[in-house]
Amino acid sequence: MSERDPQTRQPIKARNFYSPSSSNSAKSQNPNKPFANPKASRPNPNSSRSMFTKKATTRENADDNAIKEDGGLHEFPTLVGTCPLMCPEEEMVRREKLRDLAIFERLHGNPAKTSPNLAVKKFCRTITTRGVNASDVRPVSVLEDTLNYLLSLLNSSECPFEVIHDFIFDRTRCIRQDLSMQNAMGDQVIHMYEKMVCLLK
Numbered sequence: 001m002s003e004r005d006p007q008t009r010q011p012i013k014a015r016n017f018y019s020p021s022s023s024n025s026a027k028s029q030n031p032n033k034p035f036a037n038p039k040a041s042r043p044n045p046n047s048s049r050s051m052f053t054k055k056a057t058t059r060e061n062a063d064d065n066a067i068k069e070d071g072g073l074h075e076f077p078t079l080v081g082t083c084p085l086m087c088p089e090e091e092m093v094r095r096e097k098l099r100d101l102a103i104f105e106r107l108h109g110n111p112a113k114t115s116p117n118l119a120v121k122k123f124c125r126t127i128t129t130r131g132v133n134a135s136d137v138r139p140v141s142v143l144e145d146t147l148n149y150l151l152s153l154l155n156s157s158e159c160p161f162e163v164i165h166d167f168i169f170d171r172t173r174c175i176r177q178d179l180s181m182q183n184a185m186g187d188q189v190i191h192m193y194e195k196m197v198c199l200l201k
Contacts (some may be wrong), residue, residue: 079181081137086146087119088136095122102167103159120146121172132181140184140192143175147192149200172196 031129077135092114095101105120121138138146150168176196181187 016082030043078183079132079137079140080134081142081178081182082134083121083136084142085116085119086138086149087116087121089120090136091115092116092119095119103163104153104156104167120150120171121174121178123170123177137181138175138178140179140182140186140188143178144188144192147172147175148196151195168199172199 096112096114100122101111101114101119105114105118107115107118150171151166153164156164177194179192
């Protein structure tokens with residue numbers, strides 16, 4: 001038998017999986033990889049700042065339009081109160097039906113009965129100059145008499161001081177509300193405010 005010549009085999013080249021060419025090809029094949037571009041996930045502070053400025057400008061424009069539709073704040077009519085009592089009659093009747101009378105306003109201790117000499121106008125948070133009748137607002141002279149009556153209750157020993165303070169605080173708050181709605185000014189009004197400030201100290 002004749003001897004066969006050994007075949008010459010070509011050596012196999014090992015692939016380098018960590019070569020730069022392979023990494024570049026991997027990046028090109030996955031362009032949407034989450035960590036391929038870390039700068040893309042960072043928020044842009046300028047965009048958020050501009051968005052906040054845009055919202056603030058929109059809010060200011062809405063407020064300006066609302067004032068223009070109302071005719072401007074300076075065009076509100078001047079209100080002059082004409083109520084001669086410490087509490088308007090309509091409010092007295094309503095609070096009698098609701099039994100919403102403070103202990104100092106009850107006639108002979110009856111929670112459903114009061115009198116003009118006892119009832120004092122209660123503070124209302126959601127009140128505006130529009131839609132308010134002059135007969136529901138007390139003039140400065142009546143407000144001063146009402147304030148003096150409220151201050152006289154400080155000497156009362158029938159109720160705890162906390163009850164007296166809460167009643168006077170609410171009713172003097174309503175006095176300031178009536179003064180504000182009428183744009184009341186003058187030495188008489190200043191003297192009333194001084195008394196109420198001393199009460200709050």
